[in-house]
Amino acid sequence: MPATVSFSVTSPHGPRTVTVSYARVGSGEPLLLLHGIGHHRQAWDPVVDILATERDVIAVDLPGFGASPALPDGLAYDLSTVVPALGSLCGALDVDRPHVAGNSLGGLLALELGREKLARSVTAFSPAGFWTPAERRYAFAVLLAMRHTAQRIPLPVVERLSRTAAGRTVLTSSIYARPGRRSPEAVVAETLALAGAEGFAATLRAGASVRFTQDLPGLPVTVAWGTKDRLLVRRQGVRAKQIIPRARLVRLPGCGHVPMNDDPALVARVILDGSR
Structure with a gap:
């Protein structure tokens, strides 16, 4: 059943309380699932039951999306705010450095959590941030x-x-x-x-200048891209591999931008393999 958790984050105007809706199921090492912009945690529904056989799965609605309220005044929808907030969320749930899997915006956030040493492994499906300006x-x-x-x-x-x-x-x-x-x-x-989605417009504005340009040495990273992704074209996966050369680059045949629906068994296998 879905639940909510509230926690405090810092802002230029003092502490602010953020509330996040999530669903948690399964047992094993913790696995945090992050959806894309405009979506909600139910994007992961096709794979949750498979993952829950081996992982303590926590699927969240990002702040301002799904059932999670918007961020309070004084907090921006940028990486410097949302990434620490997700770290605080893990603390509130008594989770220490989970495996993190994300799609699109969620994939970028997963990589950023890895960069901040807040994840024990990262699996990113069509992550944002590897685009050209035109893309x-x-x-x-x-x-x-x-x-x-x-x-x-x-x-x-x-x-x-x-x-x-x-x-x-x-x-x-x-x-x-x-x-x-x-x-x-x-x-x-x-x-x-x-x-x-209350956070849609602000998140899109914050993403206008975002590019992921850092390697993640010492962290298990998987980058997966659907061969039929019409939103973030798959050549961006090649760029991700160039930036994170030790990453495992996986091709998802016949899958689109949100592959969990297109091939749940394959997506679940990629996540479990990447987090072992």
């Missing part, structure tokens, strides 16, 4: 178009479209290579999550 502008334009559609389309239309594979393709083909596999209920829920 970033394209990705942001697609994300803004998705957000605009989610906010403008009436809920009854979303529900009607979600009932057919063709309709789910209309709503989610930007992130899934196999949108017909996503359940109607999940498509409706993630469309509403995108429309209502």
Whole structure:
């Protein structure tokens, strides 16, 4: 069952309380799951039960996304704020340096947690931050178009479209290579999550100048990219390998930008192999 946890973080205006919604299941070494911009923790639902057979799985809604409230006044949605906040979240949950797996924005955050020595291993699926300026502008334009559609389309239309594979393709083909596999209920829920994400605009603005440029020596790192990623093209994975030369670079055949839905067994295997 989902739960919430609150913890204090520092800000230029003094301590602020951040509240995060999460779900925790399984046993073993801790594994923190981080979703992408505009999504929510349920993006990981297709793989959670597999992972929970070997890991203490903690799937979180990032601040300002899903069921997590927006960050309080005085806190920005940038890496220098969100990464320490995730470290404080782990402390509040009594978790010491978890394995971390993330997708897109969550992949970038996972790498940053690794850079700050707050993770024992990192698995990043199509992580942000390895783009050229042109690739970033394209990705942001697609994300803004998705957000605009989610906010403008009436809920009854979303529900009607979600009932057919063709309709789910209309709503989610930007992130899934196999949108017909996503359940109607999940498509409706993630469309509403995108429309209502309070942290979306500020996170996108903060990402305009972000690039990941540092190696992570001594840390097990896996970077995985779907061959059908239409949002962050797969050549960015080659750049990630050049920047983090000891990283394991994994190809995900037939998978889109959010591969957990497209091939749950493969994604779970990549995470478990990378965190052993």
